[in-house]
Structure formats: C-alpha cells, structure tokens
Amino acid sequence: MEENKRTCLYDKHVALGAQVSPFGGFDMPIQYKGIVEEHNAVRNACGVFDVSHMGEVIVKGEDAEKYVNHIFTNDVRGAENGKCFYGMMLNLEGGVVDDLLVYKRDDKNFFLVINASNIDKDLAWIRGNVDGFDVEIVDLSDQLGELAIQGPNSEKVMTEVLGLPVADLGFYTFKELDVDGEDIIVSRTGYTGEDGFEIYASHGLTNKFWDELLASGDVEPCGLGCRDTLRFEVGLPLYGDELADDISPIEAGLGIFVKMDKPEFIGKDAVARLKADGVKRKLVGLELKDRAIPRHGYEVLNQNDEVVGHVTTGYHAISVDKSIAMALVDVDYSSLDTPLKVRIRRKTFPAIVVKKKFYKKSYKN
Amino acid sequence: MSKIYYSPTHEYIKVDGNVGYIGITDYAQHQLGNVVYVDMPEVDDEVVAGEDFGAIESVKAASDLISPVSGTVVEVNEALVDEPGLINKDSMENWIIKVEMSDASELDSLLDEGAYKELCH
Numbered sequence: 001m002e003e004n005k006r007t008c009l010y011d012k013h014v015a016l017g018a019q020v021s022p023f024g025g026f027d028m029p030i031q032y033k034g035i036v037e038e039h040n041a042v043r044n045a046c047g048v049f050d051v052s053h054m055g056e057v058i059v060k061g062e063d064a065e066k067y068v069n070h071i072f073t074n075d076v077r078g079a080e081n082g083k084c085f086y087g088m089m090l091n092l093e094g095g096v097v098d099d100l101l102v103y104k105r106d107d108k109n110f111f112l113v114i115n116a117s118n119i120d121k122d123l124a125w126i127r128g129n130v131d132g133f134d135v136e137i138v139d140l141s142d143q144l145g146e147l148a149i150q151g152p153n154s155e156k157v158m159t160e161v162l163g164l165p166v167a168d169l170g171f172y173t174f175k176e177l178d179v180d181g182e183d184i185i186v187s188r189t190g191y192t193g194e195d196g197f198e199i200y201a202s203h204g205l206t207n208k209f210w211d212e213l214l215a216s217g218d219v220e221p222c223g224l225g226c227r228d229t230l231r232f233e234v235g236l237p238l239y240g241d242e243l244a245d246d247i248s249p250i251e252a253g254l255g256i257f258v259k260m261d262k263p264e265f266i267g268k269d270a271v272a273r274l275k276a277d278g279v280k281r282k283l284v285g286l287e288l289k290d291r292a293i294p295r296h297g298y299e300v301l302n303q304n305d306e307v308v309g310h311v312t313t314g315y316h317a318i319s320v321d322k323s324i325a326m327a328l329v330d331v332d333y334s335s336l337d338t339p340l341k342v343r344i345r346r347k348t349f350p351a352i353v354v355k356k357k358f359y360k361k362s363y364k365n
Numbered sequence: 366m367s368k369i370y371y372s373p374t375h376e377y378i379k380v381d382g383n384v385g386y387i388g389i390t391d392y393a394q395h396q397l398g399n400v401v402y403v404d405m406p407e408v409d410d411e412v413v414a415g416e417d418f419g420a421i422e423s424v425k426a427a428s429d430l431i432s433p434v435s436g437t438v439v440e441v442n443e444a445l446v447d448e449p450g451l452i453n454k455d456s457m458e459n460w461i462i463k464v465e466m467s468d469a470s471e472l473d474s475l476l477d478e479g480a481y482k483e484l485c486h
Binding site (some may be wrong): 030036227229291295316344345 | 401
C-alpha cells in the first residue's frame with residue numbers, strides 16, 4: 001500500500017495531540033480538542049485549519065483564459081484580476097471531475113485550487129485537454145501550504161496577529177502580498193459558511209503563520225472533522241459525497257455555477273441534454289425527528305419501503321442540534337415536505353425533505 | 366461485591382450476581398469524542414457474546430457496541446436517550462444496558478483491569 005503523504009505541519013499536529021486519519025491520500029488531523037469545541041470556535045470566534053493537502057495548479061500562457069473557460073463551468077471571461085470563482089470541471093458525460101476554485105491573476109495566469117483526493121486525476125485531465133491551446137500547466141501542490149482562517153474574528157486575526165492588510169478584500173477576491181521576500185496569495189474564501197480567509201504560501205511561511213496564530217491564543221486549531229460539519233450545515237458539497245464522476249452539478253443543485261451562455265466548455269452538451277430531458281435524481285436536505293444519525297451511504301426509502309436514494313452526508317448537526325442529512329433521491333421524492341425514511345442499521349426512521357441550507361451563512365460582502 | 370471485566374473492543378461489564386451492567390470504557394469514550402446518540406436494544410431483547418447489540422455515535426462516526434456476554438436485556442439506560450453526553454462525563458457510571466447473563470462462564474474469556482490497561486497502551 002502506498003504511504004500517505006503528510007503536510008508541512010504534520011509534526012505540529014502530532015505534538016498538539018491531534019487524532020490523525022487518512023484523508024485524500026494524506027494523514028490529516030481530524031480533531032485536536034474535539035469536533036464540537038472546534039466547530040463552535042469557528043462559528044463564534046476564529047479557527048485555523050491546515051488544508052495544505054489541497055492541490056494548486058497554475059494555468060498560464062497566451063490562451064490561459066480561453067483554456068480555463070474550456071475546462072471550467074463558471075465564466076472567467078473579462079473578469080477583473082484578483083477575482084475568485086467557484087465551479088467544476090466536467091467530463092464529457094456531464095459528471096464532475098472535480099469542484100475547484102479559480103483565481104484570476106491576469107489574463108494569462110490563473111491559479112486553480114483542487115481537491116487532494118483528485119490531484120492526480122485532475123492533473124491528467126488538465127494536461128490532457130490542452131491540444132490547440134497555447135498554455136503551460138504548472139503543478140505547485142507539493143510546494144505550497146494552505147491555511148484557512150475562518151470565523152467572525154478572522155479579519156481581526158489576519159490583520160492584528162499576522163499583520164496582513166486584508167480588511168479591504170471583498171468576498172471571493174484575493175491579493176498577492178510580499179512576506180519576508182516571498183509571494184503569498186490571500187483570498188477571502190472558505191468552506192465553513194463564516195467570514196474567513198485562505199492563505200497559500202511556502203512551507204516555511206505556512207509554519208510561521210501557524211505558529212503565530214496558535215501563540216496568539218485567539219485562534220483554535222481545527223481539524224477536518226469540524227471542517228466537514230461546518231460545510232455540511234451551510235449546504236456546501238464535498239467531492240466524494242455530493243459530487244462525483246457520475247453526478248451532474250445540475251442534480252447536485254449547483255446549476256448556478258454552470259454558465260450555459262458560454263460558447264462552449266467540456267461537458268456543456270451533456271448538461272444541455274440533461275436539462276432538456278429533466279434530471280432523474282436530485283440532492284435534497286432531510287430532517288429526522290429522532291436523534292438517530294443518517295450517515296453517508298445509508299438508504300433512503302419511500303413510504304412503501306422502496307429504496308429511492310441514499311444519504312450523501314449526515315450528522316447530528318452541532319449548530320442546529322438536529323439529525324439532518326443531504327441525500328441524492330429520485331426526483332419524484334425531492335419536493336419540500338415529502339415524507340421519506342432513512343434506514344439506520346436495523347430500523348427505519350421517518351424524515352422529511354427540507355432545504356439543504358440548514359444554517360445561515362454569514363459572509364462579509 | 367461487583368467485579369468489572371473488559372472486552373478488547375472497549376466495552377465493560379460490571380457483574381453483580383447474575384446481572385451485568387454493560388457500557389463503554391473511559392478510554393473508548395475519550396477516543397470517540399462527543400457522543401451524540403446511543404442506539405440501544407429493547408428490554409427482553411437477547412444479546413450474544415461477541416455480537417453487536419447497538420451502536421454508539423460520536424459526531425464523526427457510528428461504532429458498533431459488542432456484547433461481552435450472552436443473555437437477556439432487563440433494562441436500558443433511558444437517561445442516555447436525551448443526554449447521550451453522559452457517557453463522556455462518566456462512562457463507568459453511565460452504563461448502557463443491564464443484562465441477565467445466560468452463561469457466566471463467558472466472563473472467563475474477558476480481560477481484567479490490568480490486562481485491559483495493557484491493551485490500551
């Protein structure tokens with residue numbers, strides 16, 4: 001078996017007593033003090049996540065903008081430098097190769113942030129579609145660390161603890177800063193539903209920032225455990241749960257990030273066909289009355305006990321204190337208030353279809 | 366006087382005559398983190414040594430509860446329905462089920478406190 005990779009902060013996680021588990025090919029910290037405490041720190045104050053497992057890829061060259069728009073569902077044409085975009089890369093069948101962030105540095109230089117579990121697949125895909133485009137693809141995944149500083153106090157922490165002038169950054173924008181002679185990227189983005197920032201920097205600077213954040217006493221180290229509970233509560237998808245090679249962004253309710261008015265992009269024809277024919281299944285929210293917890297993969301049943309879908313993510317959610325789930329179900333059972341059941345071990349539990357946004361986001365505009 | 370036995374899957378049984386109180390160890394509750402749900406059997410259900418009788422769920426995941434002995438459930442700890450976090454407060458006091466044992470000799474294959482502590486190191 002291949003050894004898992006480690007981020008540049010691995011030794012510090014171990015020293016903090018983190019529970020470490022494999023995720024996306026890396027040994028990652030799942031929790032330090034506990035998921036609930038860390039989750040609440042991000043909702044109420046500020047937490048820092050080591051997300052250095054994420055991949056970073058640069059697309060540069062004469063046709064960079066045209067190429068990014070060719071492989072990406074969102075539309076980067078004519079955007080201002082310093083803007084971030086969320087979207088997907090689709091395969092020819094309209095399934096999702098990966099969901100990603102695209103940072104526009106200038107017309108000829110784009111910075112892509114991809115999921116750790118998909119780095120090899122994505123690189124093959126990105127490099128495999130360049131025929132006819134004048135672009136160069138540079139993989140920075142092993143060179144860059146990434147920290148996510150998240151929570152209502154994150155702007156104060158970024159400016160006062162790290163001394164980074166980011167107060168003027170709007171949501172989904174970024175800037176490049178010089179720190180100790182090195183170029184770093186800082187964006188107002190995140191995966192928690194709270195205001196927050198993400199920093200891409202060398203391993204050395206990533207360590208320096210981490211140490212300064214923890215020494216301040218104002219920032220809780222947070223593991224991937226609460227990263228998942230936080231993103232789930234605000235209805236954000238995770239590749240491997242809500243998105244996959246055989247799930248369309250339309251089924252996942254992410255059509256807003258698929259710009260059908262673009263002249264072309266890989267997967268556009270498949271999406272157009274799916275839209276014309278109508279989707280067969282849809283991602284919905286489910287709420288249970290019982291405390292029993294619907295987990296990934298559990299069956300969703302109709303009132304006749306026929307399987308009509310499966311749970312993609314579920315928790316007894318921390319900020320809303322309810323057992324809730326996202327589930328991919330047959331479209332006939334996807335309207336709000338539809339009564340369904342979830343099979344949890346030997347029993348079934350009643351559930352109703354609700355909106356996927358279980359908790360309100362608090363982004364800064 | 367009651368005696369406590371432990372299983373390699375981190376359940377304990379506090380034995381009082383022919384009756385045993387089954388729960389999870391302090392080590393197990395610590396590893397799980399915040400317990401948010403305990404899936405328990407019903408009174409009069411049969412449990413079998415080495416087989417699951419329910420599940421305990423932390424925020425992150427569900428873990429099977431494995432019965433250290435065979436017997437009949439005579440009581441379940443109803444307090445855990447509304448307050449599963451009691452297990453984190455004191456897992457040795459907050460047992461999960463009370464079982465009337467059908468074969469007390471099964472206790473012989475369990476671990477004593479010393480052997481269990483060794484296992485957790």
